[in-house]
Amino acid sequence: PPDGLKAQLCPKLDVSCTRPLAGNTRLADNGRLIARVPGEFDGYLELTAPGITPALFFVTQPLWQDTVFEHVLPVVSPEGFRGIADAIGTTLDLDTLGHVYALAADCAGAPAAGVHLDVDQMTPTTASYYMISNVPVASAVATDASGSGGFLNRKSGFTRITARVSSSGARIGESGFIVRSGAVSYPLLLPSP
Numbered sequence: 177p178p179d180g181l182k183a184q185l186c187p188k189l190d191v192s193c194t195r196p197l198a199g200n201t202r203l204a205d206n207g208r209l210i211a212r213v214p215g216e217f218d219g220y221l222e223l224t225a226p227g228i229t230p231a232l233f234f235v236t237q238p239l240w241q242d243t244v245f246e247h248v249l250p251v252v253s254p255e256g257f258r259g260i261a262d263a264i265g266t267t268l269d270l271d272t273l274g275h276v277y278a279l280a281a282d283c284a285g286a287p288a289a290g291v292h293l294d295v296d297q298m299t300p301t302t303a304s305y306y307m308i309s310n311v312p313v314a315s316a317v318a319t320d321a322s323g324s325g326g327f328l329n330r331k332s333g334f335t336r337i338t339a340r341v342s343s344s345g346a347r348i349g350e351s352g353f354i355v356r357s358g359a360v361s362y363p364l365l366l367p368s369p
Contacts (some may be wrong), residue, residue: 177207178225185211188219188234191241191332191354196222220353220361227253229270230359234351250277252360261328264314266303271329272299273329274355280323280339280348280365287323291365292342301329318342330355338366 186193186286201211209220215239223231228251251261254270261268280291293304306316306325319325333356339348349368355361 177203177209178228181223181225183209183211184222185213186219186232188354190219191356194223198267220291223251224266225251226241229254229257229275230356231362232354232356233357233362234343234353234364249362255262256353257328257360260305260326261303261311263304263312264305265326266314267301269329270358272357273332274332274357274362275312275326275328275360276330276335276338277324277326277360278337278339278351278363278365280319280325285365285366287319287321288339288348289319289321289323290342291319291323291325291348292317292340293319293325293327293365294338294340295327295330296336297333298327298333299329299331301326332357337363337365 184196185200186196187325196336201209202212204210221233231251232247257270258268280288282288299368304327305312305314306319307322308320332355336350336352338350340346341348349365351363351365353361353363
């Protein structure tokens with residue numbers, strides 16, 4: 177974890193996390209983040225630290241029982257996002273717009289390849305990409321084995337991503353979450369009815 181990491185849990189509808197749940201997260205010696213949440217928690221984990229873009233990690237559904245997420249929570253510096261923008265040939269607005277980095281998973285929770293991501297409320301400056309062999313590629317149409325892709329320059333507010341099988345267009349699932357100016361939102365997309 178980066179030095180100075182701060183984590184707090186926020187209600188899903190609290191866009192700016194002005195009412196975080198107090199005293200409920202801790203970082204274990206092994207680098208795992210442990211959070212105690214109320215039953216039916218439906219919200220996000222906000223991570224901040226010097227040198228990283230604030231990160232908002234969303235649960236896919238309310239938590240009803242002890243849950244372990246094995247995913248590494250990626251955090252990216254502002255320079256890292258500028259690198260992504262340069263690689264896909266677009267400009268980046270880290271001051272007034274937000275960003276999305278989606279993780280598509282299969283039924284077992286492993287990264288899913290061949291997933292196409294559709295996001296609502298595209299704007300003229302929104303640019304999409306998929307991570308292909310650890311490189312952002314604007315011309316890709318689906319995830320590789322990493323199951324990840326993103327959208328730069330999104331308006332703040334509530335949004336939704338729908339995951340589809342790239343080859344057939346069949347719906348896999350969707351995730352509703354917030355986008356915040358100056359931050360990156362990390363929705364996890366799992367198969368759902």
